[in-house]
Amino acid sequence: MRSARWGRMAGTLSGLVVTLFGLVLVTFLIGRVMPIDPVIAIVGDHAPDDVVARVRGELGLDRPLYVQFAIYLGLLLQGDLGRSVMTSNTVVEDIARYFPATIELASVAIVIATVLGVPLGVLAAVRQGSRLDQAIRVLCLAGHSIPIFLLALLSLLVFYATLGWVPGTGRADVGYEGMDPVVTGFLLIDTLLAGDMDPFKDAAWHLVQPAGVLAYFSMAYIARMTRAFMLDALAGEYVITARAKGLSAVRVIWRHAFGNIAVRLVTVLALTYAGLLEGAVVTETVFSWPGLGQYLTVSLLNADMNAVLGATLVVGLIYMALNLLADVAYRLMDPRVS
Amino acid sequence: MLVEIRNLTIAFPTAQGMSAAVRSVSLDLGAEKLGIVGESGSGKSLTARALLRLLPPAARVSADVLRFDGIDILSASERDMRRVRGKRAGLIMQDPKYSLNPIMTAGAQIAEAWANQRHASRREAAEAAIDLLAQVQIRDPRRVAGMYPHEISGGMGQRVMIAMMLAPDPELLIADEPTSALDATVQAEILRLMEDLVSRRGMGLILISHDLPLVSHFCDRVVVMYAGRVVEELQAGALAQASHPYTRGLLECLPTLSHPKARLPVMARDPAWLS
Numbered sequence: 001m002r003s004a005r006w007g008r009m010a011g012t013l014s015g016l017v018v019t020l021f022g023l024v025l026v027t028f029l030i031g032r033v034m035p036i037d038p039v040i041a042i043v044g045d046h047a048p049d050d051v052v053a054r055v056r057g058e059l060g061l062d063r064p065l066y067v068q069f070a071i072y073l074g075l076l077l078q079g080d081l082g083r084s085v086m087t088s089n090t091v092v093e094d095i096a097r098y099f100p101a102t103i104e105l106a107s108v109a110i111v112i113a114t115v116l117g118v119p120l121g122v123l124a125a126v127r128q129g130s131r132l133d134q135a136i137r138v139l140c141l142a143g144h145s146i147p148i149f150l151l152a153l154l155s156l157l158v159f160y161a162t163l164g165w166v167p168g169t170g171r172a173d174v175g176y177e178g179m180d181p182v183v184t185g186f187l188l189i190d191t192l193l194a195g196d197m198d199p200f201k202d203a204a205w206h207l208v209q210p211a212g213v214l215a216y217f218s219m220a221y222i223a224r225m226t227r228a229f230m231l232d233a234l235a236g237e238y239v240i241t242a243r244a245k246g247l248s249a250v251r252v253i254w255r256h257a258f259g260n261i262a263v264r265l266v267t268v269l270a271l272t273y274a275g276l277l278e279g280a281v282v283t284e285t286v287f288s289w290p291g292l293g294q295y296l297t298v299s300l301l302n303a304d305m306n307a308v309l310g311a312t313l314v315v316g317l318i319y320m321a322l323n324l325l326a327d328v329a330y331r332l333m334d335p336r337v338s
Numbered sequence: 339m340l341v342e343i344r345n346l347t348i349a350f351p352t353a354q355g356m357s358a359a360v361r362s363v364s365l366d367l368g369a370e371k372l373g374i375v376g377e378s379g380s381g382k383s384l385t386a387r388a389l390l391r392l393l394p395p396a397a398r399v400s401a402d403v404l405r406f407d408g409i410d411i412l413s414a415s416e417r418d419m420r421r422v423r424g425k426r427a428g429l430i431m432q433d434p435k436y437s438l439n440p441i442m443t444a445g446a447q448i449a450e451a452w453a454n455q456r457h458a459s460r461r462e463a464a465e466a467a468i469d470l471l472a473q474v475q476i477r478d479p480r481r482v483a484g485m486y487p488h489e490i491s492g493g494m495g496q497r498v499m500i501a502m503m504l505a506p507d508p509e510l511l512i513a514d515e516p517t518s519a520l521d522a523t524v525q526a527e528i529l530r531l532m533e534d535l536v537s538r539r540g541m542g543l544i545l546i547s548h549d550l551p552l553v554s555h556f557c558d559r560v561v562v563m564y565a566g567r568v569v570e571e572l573q574a575g576a577l578a579q580a581s582h583p584y585t586r587g588l589l590e591c592l593p594t595l596s597h598p599k600a601r602l603p604v605m606a607r608d609p610a611w612l613s
Contacts, residue, residue: 246424
């Protein structure tokens, strides 16, 4: 049993390595075949030919593609993603600066979305066909079908511009910006570490709106999936057994039916979270949220290839990590996948 | 009387209006073994489930009398129903592969049934579950208690189901085709076990099946249902005196070793049976 388990884990890990290599190869190739000349992005349109040639040589772009890939892979293994042309920092530094903003936003959003979406989905399934079910369906349909940029803009218009309940864009008010030392990069944690309540509240208030918009969007999906899974589970014969045992409705629904869909739900949650981490590009743009999505977009527009490759790689890694996590959860929670 | 049913009708809404699946069925049951026989769709399972109010929400149930030990099932509150279901009547379904919860161990599922409506510790419940597993003649109850439904055979799963439903010491056991998913040899074992437990505890049993000879062998009385109606009620030993053509047809379709027939007759259905 034990050795079989280790064998499976080794299999999973080697699968990860292959996937990772594929990811690096594909992102690298896309970066190289794009009709963008990174040299011109650095030296400008009007640079003399010898300068262009020299920079091209310095970047190693005159060498064959496989040599370039080998060099890139070698540096990558040392944790070197190259230097960003735009910010002139290393890409690793840049990602370390931008990514926490995205993680903070995505994490708050997924928590809200889960806490609301799962019970709503369960409720809709238990009361299938009722007015409540209809209401939840309409709520979710709206969240799922309204483009997120429109939702974000509407939210800004209503809650910021008209009602003034929440602050506008950005992560913090200008007055608070850079006040507390950056420790983790997560504003909520850093301000708390500094023991400053005002900047903490400010950061929290700034988070409410973009996180709320993202959460609504994700909640719609989570609730719909939960409802579908629950309907499936509630039709199971073991639910009749549980009822025949005289268990309370709460226990029948949550222990027996929900217990059976929890595994599948974890996969949905993990992928939704990965989608949010990938940088809700549009939401970050509308709310001027200095996260990975914005970094990626700006880098792409400036032909900053090292930055684009690095950020894409990180996104891919996130997906793989969360997939792995869902896989592990699956094994822990479902006795049939021992 | 443990169970009294008068003029029970169960209907479902369809695109063509209400469609009755059970039509004015009347039954009585004491501490005895009653068999209900009929083909698929004859309404035997619905009748039994109506007694525990475990029908799908769309079902429309009406009856002059539908009582379990004097409790009016139609007007009982959900709380009263839970007291009937958990404590006084159990239900065993066809295939343990589907009727056991796949993510809970056999022991946990039995312990849950035992502890429900009792004030007992987790440990007591776990011990009771093992004891119950031993009562359904499982040889290594401690090991089986820790197993998940996918790890045990169909016969063993059905024993687990029986143990679970007997946990609260009910007065009535409804077994809805409890052996149809099992091998022939295991079928006999399970039925004997069930009969033994039921007799020893002085319980009532409703055994639902489509196997007429099998039911008459294990039960005191047999009710034959066809198209939502009771067409015949017989003492188990008096099958030969069956008068309804449907029952007679069923009996004639049976192959026997002592009088082999070259070709078994095909039942000729009379539309008049429906009215």
